Amino acid sequence: MKVVHFENVSKDYTLGDSQVYALKNIDLQIEDGEFLAIAGPSGSGKSTLLNLIGCIDIPSSGKIYINNQDTSGQTPDQLSELRARTIGFIFQTFNLFSVLSAEENVEYPLLQFKELSAAERHARTVKFLVIVGLSSFAHHRPNQLSGGQRQRVAIARALATQPKIILADEPTANLDHKTGEGILQLMKEINRNSRTTFIFSTHDAKVMAMADRLVRIEDGQLVEENDNHA
Known part of the structure; x- marks a missing residue:
């Protein structure tokens, strides 16, 4: 099943008197359970693509389907x-x-799910802290945690809502090599075990090498797709 489907999607912005074309005629399909990397130089359109998948932004033209829902015409x-x-x-x-x-950071996004009781929220929070290996740090604040531990909290928070898709924007950029590798292995494990789709925006060669599929973008256009397992 496709969890992301772009049909001829373009995105442009008005800057002063000029039009900036961030994305041009993008056709992209991402399958349920993929571990996908989007790579390209700064300013290539990676972040715009991620923002469109995340429904943070809307396209100037074209259609986007997220988890089989047509996002065009939907209200904020x-x-x-x-x-x-x-x-x-x-x-x-x-x-x-x-x-x-x-x-509390992990539980925070669950507060908007009115159907969950406090006990259910707590159980889910505990479960995902265990998955990321941080149950003994549950009561630590971010300033008492290392960079790698903070990113594990962020992963647990992203997983807590049990989403179909996780968008990871340069998730290893602020981590040292060894810690970044551990975080990547953790995300790959979660992807395999839960079939959660991971979509990365990255410059990191390790992320690209670990991805099932690599999509390259330049000047707002897809230039290449590699299946790393082909």
Whole structure:
């Protein structure tokens, strides 16, 4: 099943008097359970592509289907609901709340799911802290954790909503080589065990090598796709 389907998608922005074409005529399909890397130089359109998949932005033209839902014509509230329940985000800067513990950071996105009781939220939070190997750090705040541990909290938070898709924007960029490799192995393990689709925006050769498929983008256009297992 396709969890992401782009049909002839373009995105442009108006900057002063000029039009900037961030993406041009993108056709892309991503299957359920893929471990996919999007690579390209800075300014190539990687982040725009990720923002469109994440329903943070909308295309100027073309159609985008996320988990079989046509996103065109949806209201901001509908897109927000789709994003909350379908997509998890992992950022290079971790984006954790400094005043909350690891456990509270992981639980935070679940607060908008009114159907979950406090006990269910707690059980889910504990489960994902165990998966990322941080159950003994549940009550630590981000400033008491290493960079790798913070990124593990961010992964647990992204997984807590049980999304179909996780978008990872340069997730290893702020980590040393060894820690970054451990984080990648963890994400690959989660991908294999839970069939969660991972989509990376990256410059990191290790991420590209580990991906099932590599999509290259330059000047807003897809230039190449490699199946790493072919």
